Amino acid sequence: MTVRFGLLGAGRIGRVHARAIGADPRARLVAVADAMPEAAAEVAKAYGAEVRRIEAIEAAGDIDAVVICTPTTTHADLIERFARAGKAVFCEKPIDLSLPRVRDCLKVVEGAKAKLMVGFNRRFDPHFRAVRQAIDEGRIGKVEMVTITSRDPGPPPLSYIATSGGIFRDMTIHDFDMARFLLGEEVETVQASASVLVDPAIGKAGDYDSVSVILTTPSGRQAVISNSRRASYGYDQRIEVHGEKGAVTAENQRPVSIEVATAGGYTRPPLHDFFMTRYVDAYAAEIAAFVAGVADGAPLTPSGADGLAALALAEAALASVESGRAVRVADILAR
Amino acid sequence: MTVRFGLLGAGRIGRVHARAIGADPRARLVAVADAMPEAAAEVAKAYGAEVRRIEAIEAAGDIDAVVICTPTTTHADLIERFARAGKAVFCEKPIDLSLPRVRDCLKVVEGAKAKLMVGFNRRFDPHFRAVRQAIDEGRIGKVEMVTITSRDPGPPPLSYIATSGGIFRDMTIHDFDMARFLLGEEVETVQASASVLVDPAIGKAGDYDSVSVILTTPSGRQAVISNSRRASYGYDQRIEVHGEKGAVTAENQRPVSIEVATAGGYTRPPLHDFFMTRYVDAYAAEIAAFVAGVADGAPLTPSGADGLAALALAEAALASVESGRAVRVADILAR
Amino acid sequence: MTVRFGLLGAGRIGRVHARAIGADPRARLVAVADAMPEAAAEVAKAYGAEVRRIEAIEAAGDIDAVVICTPTTTHADLIERFARAGKAVFCEKPIDLSLPRVRDCLKVVEGAKAKLMVGFNRRFDPHFRAVRQAIDEGRIGKVEMVTITSRDPGPPPLSYIATSGGIFRDMTIHDFDMARFLLGEEVETVQASASVLVDPAIGKAGDYDSVSVILTTPSGRQAVISNSRRASYGYDQRIEVHGEKGAVTAENQRPVSIEVATAGGYTRPPLHDFFMTRYVDAYAAEIAAFVAGVADGAPLTPSGADGLAALALAEAALASVESGRAVRVADILAR
Amino acid sequence: MTVRFGLLGAGRIGRVHARAIGADPRARLVAVADAMPEAAAEVAKAYGAEVRRIEAIEAAGDIDAVVICTPTTTHADLIERFARAGKAVFCEKPIDLSLPRVRDCLKVVEGAKAKLMVGFNRRFDPHFRAVRQAIDEGRIGKVEMVTITSRDPGPPPLSYIATSGGIFRDMTIHDFDMARFLLGEEVETVQASASVLVDPAIGKAGDYDSVSVILTTPSGRQAVISNSRRASYGYDQRIEVHGEKGAVTAENQRPVSIEVATAGGYTRPPLHDFFMTRYVDAYAAEIAAFVAGVADGAPLTPSGADGLAALALAEAALASVESGRAVRVADILAR
Numbered sequence A, B, C, D: 001m002t003v004r005f006g007l008l009g010a011g012r013i014g015r016v017h018a019r020a021i022g023a024d025p026r027a028r029l030v031a032v033a034d035a036m037p038e039a040a041a042e043v044a045k046a047y048g049a050e051v052r053r054i055e056a057i058e059a060a061g062d063i064d065a066v067v068i069c070t071p072t073t074t075h076a077d078l079i080e081r082f083a084r085a086g087k088a089v090f091c092e093k094p095i096d097l098s099l100p101r102v103r104d105c106l107k108v109v110e111g112a113k114a115k116l117m118v119g120f121n122r123r124f125d126p127h128f129r130a131v132r133q134a135i136d137e138g139r140i141g142k143v144e145m146v147t148i149t150s151r152d153p154g155p156p157p158l159s160y161i162a163t164s165g166g167i168f169r170d171m172t173i174h175d176f177d178m179a180r181f182l183l184g185e186e187v188e189t190v191q192a193s194a195s196v197l198v199d200p201a202i203g204k205a206g207d208y209d210s211v212s213v214i215l216t217t218p219s220g221r222q223a224v225i226s227n228s229r230r231a232s233y234g235y236d237q238r239i240e241v242h243g244e245k246g247a248v249t250a251e252n253q254r255p256v257s258i259e260v261a262t263a264g265g266y267t268r269p270p271l272h273d274f275f276m277t278r279y280v281d282a283y284a285a286e287i288a289a290f291v292a293g294v295a296d297g298a299p300l301t302p303s304g305a306d307g308l309a310a311l312a313l314a315e316a317a318l319a320s321v322e323s324g325r326a327v328r329v330a331d332i333l334a335r
Helices: A012-023 A037-046 A054-059 A072-084 A099-111 A126-136 A158-163 A167-183 A200-204 A280-296 A304-323 A329-333 B012-023 B037-046 B054-059 B072-084 B099-111 B126-136 B158-163 B167-183 B200-204 B280-296 B304-323 B329-333 C012-023 C037-046 C054-059 C072-084 C099-111 C126-136 C158-163 C167-183 C200-204 C280-296 C304-323 C329-333 D012-023 D037-046 D054-059 D072-084 D099-111 D126-136 D158-162 D167-183 D200-204 D280-296 D304-323 D329-333
Strands: A003-008 A027-033 A065-068 A088-092 A116-119 A143-151 A189-195 A210-216 A222-228 A236-243 A246-250 A258-262 A265-268 B003-008 B027-033 B065-068 B088-092 B116-119 B143-151 B189-195 B210-216 B222-228 B236-243 B246-250 B258-262 B265-268 C003-008 C027-033 C065-068 C088-092 C116-119 C143-151 C189-195 C210-216 C222-228 C236-243 C246-250 C258-262 C265-268 D003-008 D027-033 D065-068 D088-092 D116-119 D143-151 D189-195 D210-216 D222-228 D236-243 D246-250 D258-262 D265-268
Touching: A003 A012, A003 A054, A003 A280, A012 A027, A012 A037, A012 A065, A012 A280, A027 A037, A027 A054, A054 A072, A065 A072, A065 A280, A072 A088, A072 A099, A088 A280, A099 A304, A116 A280, A116 A304, A126 A167, A126 A236, A126 A246, A126 A280, A126 B258, A143 A167, A143 C210, A143 C222, A158 A200, A167 A189, A167 A210, A167 A222, A167 A236, A167 A304, A189 A304, A189 C189, A189 C210, A210 A304, A210 C143, A210 C189, A210 C210, A210 C222, A222 C143, A222 C210, A222 C222, A258 B126, A304 A329, B003 B012, B003 B054, B003 B280, B012 B027, B012 B037, B012 B065, B012 B280, B027 B037, B027 B054, B054 B072, B065 B072, B065 B280, B072 B088, B072 B099, B088 B280, B099 B304, B116 B280, B116 B304, B126 B167, B126 B236, B126 B246, B126 B280, B143 B167, B143 D210, B143 D222, B158 B200, B167 B189, B167 B210, B167 B222, B167 B236, B167 B304, B189 B304, B189 D189, B189 D210, B210 B304, B210 D143, B210 D189, B210 D210, B210 D222, B222 D143, B222 D210, B222 D222, B304 B329, C003 C012, C003 C054, C003 C280, C012 C027, C012 C037, C012 C065, C012 C280, C027 C037, C027 C054, C054 C072, C065 C072, C065 C280, C072 C088, C072 C099, C088 C280, C099 C304, C116 C280, C116 C304, C126 C167, C126 C236, C126 C246, C126 C280, C126 D258, C143 C167, C158 C200, C167 C189, C167 C210, C167 C222, C167 C236, C167 C304, C189 C304, C210 C304, C258 D126, C304 C329, D003 D012, D003 D054, D003 D280, D012 D027, D012 D037, D012 D065, D012 D280, D027 D037, D027 D054, D054 D072, D065 D072, D065 D280, D072 D088, D072 D099, D088 D280, D099 D304, D116 D280, D116 D304, D126 D167, D126 D236, D126 D246, D126 D280, D143 D167, D158 D200, D167 D189, D167 D210, D167 D222, D167 D236, D167 D304, D189 D304, D210 D304, D304 D329
Parallel strands: A003 A027, A003 A065, A065 A088, A088 A116, A143 A222, B003 B027, B003 B065, B065 B088, B088 B116, B143 B222, C003 C027, C003 C065, C065 C088, C088 C116, C143 C222, D003 D027, D003 D065, D065 D088, D088 D116, D143 D222
Antiparallel strands: A143 A236, A189 A210, A210 A222, A236 A246, A246 B258, A258 A265, A258 B246, A265 D265, B143 B236, B189 B210, B210 B222, B236 B246, B258 B265, B265 C265, C143 C236, C189 C210, C210 C222, C236 C246, C246 D258, C258 C265, C258 D246, D143 D236, D189 D210, D210 D222, D236 D246, D258 D265
16 A cells, blocks of 8 residues: 655655655655645655645545644644544644643544554664664663763754743653653653753743753653753764663764874764754654554554653653652643 | 666666666656566666667667666676767776776777766765865875775675676775775785685685785875675775874764673674665765766766776786786786 | 871772872882781781881871771771871761761861861773863863763672662762762752662662762753662763863773674673772872872862762752752751 | 892883883892993882892892893893893893894704793783684684784884884884784785885885785785884774684774864874883783793793794795785795
8 A cells, every 4th residue: 555645834844754755665745735835836846746725635535644744833733633534644743732732632533543643753763773672672681771862953043942832842852752762661750950051042031951851660760861952063862771681872873984083183073963864764764654554554653642641741840840849740640 | 957867787786776866856767678677677667767678778869878787798888889879878897807898998988978987886985985085185194005994794696706707806896996096196016815715615716705905006105905705794894094194984884873781791783784785875976976977067987997997906916816926007007 | 208108997998099009109108007907917018018006007107198998987087086196188988978977077177287188089080080171171161961870880788788878978979079070060959869770678778779860050050970789781980071062971991992793793891890990090090199289288189078068969869869859958068 | 939030221111121020919120230320220229129230130049030121132142141041031022133143042042941932012912812812712713814003103213213123123023923913823925015105214214114014824814914103193003803703803092081072073082102001001911921931830922933933024024025026934934
């Protein structure tokens, strides 16, 4: 079966997915919708698709699945509409910035028995997958401590920050999902510290740019997350898992791996400076997994429930910063 | 301008180039020819091309360039035919196993004022290119010593070895080209040692499987090449250039870069085990460079002369093994 | 000036210091005291010193300085006695497990105008010193986030744990000192999570074996510490400092740095498996720094105040685990 | 048994050995001789030894062994004298620059049934020993190809070069010994290329500063040696052994192993810049091995025969450069 796609949103991340669909032998891009018709047209032309309005995609008989890359505020509504329309839905993270709204949305999806996958692309990075595989193969024994370092090359525009929901919901959420992917147990409590070290304007916007988080599970497993909105040396993305029999790490990736030795020392080039080049393989594998799920009926992971769980951790982290307490995730979910 | 391609030969390497053409926005695969019609049909279908006979591609008005991936014995003839037919020609290495035949072929190309590029794919590897760039930027000063380590995961079938022209013409030829790419001077003398250490059957076939070579230039620069037909740990491809101000190296590449630490030590996965996965980016960049040359009239490198020069080094190496002498390349070319 | 030493305690760590004194051209070991006379005799013989009783060393005219390597419970008393006796004092960490007792002891030292240095050996590790030097040279700009990973090869005997004061006062205390050494600001609040993952008997003894800690400074700098009492791959000791202009890391050390590549991958040997081999250079540099301080009058660092400050962080961490709150260091010190 | 030493020559390398003797619990430095009395006195004082004339050491009843660190031209004479005097002899490399002279000297040693060890210190480097051990344990199977990279931080003074015997006898000789240590077979033929790339004055002195060598054994094993008299990035000392089941490498050593990441890339410090700091552990282990051989009667390795064999390879390499031929070692030894 070839999965026929509608793309909602032809911006930066939309184009990434369009390219992945174009390259996948089991997928075909049929239609593109965007509030800016020229953007939709450009992407449609590049992959032999048509420009259509969202309503037309919703009603189309030649569309099996949609990829939602529109602004965050529209995600939950679009998920509900396309779930009801019987399309399989791939939605960029987050489903919504409000936990109750996410919960309502997932009920609609469940009621429609629709397929939904949430875009935590890092689970599909080949290096991170190999870390998980090493755990699953028992190479490090029982997982004890997970360490995630995640730093952006530089902060996003202030306009973006204003609508992002804050660093925990926007940036750390990827690391919350990764921690859940690796810990092998749900998180019970969250402790977090947050500062403004990179740009005071971020603080004035009510957000933070540097955070440290400790997650603890019922059996005492721990995960530590370290985030910064700026790393001069590139897109810093590392994970390490320590277990009873050993540890496994995924180191940083760079576009070119040479080393120049001079009297001043041995120098390797900086890392990737952009998430799209860093995770190019992950984006392709992510769409391939979605296509496989739609075509073959395999379970779609990460699911809507994974999206909800990561958001709950973000809320708990924020509550911990505000209260100076270790916050129980159950209390967040019970709100 | 979109460059319209005919593909001659739909085997393993032909498919690699077909994929690169398919992915290049400035290239289009129009026709495929192969002695086995099903092979041609399969590749044609995958990229929206037609199956045609070689004669038809030769005469076609909708073909600007051909990629020659047929058996080595046919290369020189096909280059001449398509050069005369006014097509730009990309030919897999080698042009021919005989130096005089290569020379004759290049005269025909020159007479036809045809464009010709030879498939030394490693020049397009991003890591090796970055080594060359570091040299060109003066980061290591004047080049003094080049070290090339090149080991295959395992030997090819004996049937392949029988028609390969021997390890120097088949395998080391890539390293001869790389040495020329990095030395910044033509090679003057060649010293070589060759053994059969991997498989006695290779020796019975009249070939070697393990070789060491020293190349020397007129000003005394040296290059050392180390080859083996077998490396248990994968496709071992490293270069190092030592200069007056420093050194630059390109290390090995692996598909997954994790590390597992246990009581037994720290273990990283083996290297790529296949040249096609190791050099996937190089093949794409190679076709892109050819397309740019054809479309924009830029010089095509590596050229037919580069193919001839590398073959002359292979002949010199073989002569050195047989004579126990340092062999002058000028003497080989003067034969 | 040659500094003439008395060694109090001829056990494992006492021997390390005896060797460092013996190798230092500006130091001489004159006398050794130990509750077990044979232990004292053995060390004395190896370095041409005498066995003496503690009282004799206290009263000796030919002793300039003492190194205190006796059990923790005796540290504060001995510091006071030798401070009053006019000897320069080097004391292994900790000064005491009780914050008030440490405070009282430091008052005696101050009153006696005595010289005191506390044995946080890691500050003298050449790699960690180089990290600090890179910071001091401004290579990474203002410090923002410090990450310290510290894992022992295996847990100590339960008998040791029983009198150790717990993991924070015994093990993490080194990392608290290292964090203070690198943060460039005093710590304001401490958040900690602690579990028993390695050995339930440690939990029964009222202690933890796996901890994560976040330290925050007034300007918002953060340090994260990750500890485990067991690492199958050796003595895991890493630090990383992220700043506004870059980051600097000190990686793990291993006794032998070879790599074996086979079909199973690339394997390097495990790390040092013992703190004495890992920090052999640090111990030598530590004594050299003490000798320089005593002989030349330079300030002795880390000081008694550093010992107090690290212990306060340990108390704060424990309080955070028990209360589930971010604990202010000022509140601990005000107790 | 404590081995009582006389040291002949109190220069740079003599002091290295004096320190190693001083630190070895089974060795004691009793006497020091040097043409410059102050040099002898300084070393004697530092290690509690006496200054004596060579004749007195020869006749002394309280000396078991001598370490010869005098100028090369005196080595063979001194070896003979002290062998006849019944002392165990450790001599810095080379025994002599003349093959016949070495042969005569070894006959005297043999006739006197004297113990002789030659100072190829690199065999005692812990990393290189671990490479050899990995081979001996069968981890890489049968050895096939050895690669030795050896570059000095900078050229020695021209005055040194004038009496050095040339780069092959002075510098490459270490690598010839290392190749023999690792190949597991004697070398049959030598091919070499030599240039002057670093300093024309070296060429005017009749020497080379950049050489590449291929060694071949009867079964076809190969070793490649690459030497330069200058490496801007420090003392470059690497070995790699490729075998049927895998490969083992020893990488370069640096005094401080930190890494600084900035917008300009990831930079580690340069290597050791001096053979004495690079090989400090090797020198200590070398003397310990000599002491063990003298005290316990174990065979002393590397032996005089090893010294002869390495010199023969140096002669063969020079002959290859001069003749442009692969030179048989047997022909050199038959001269």
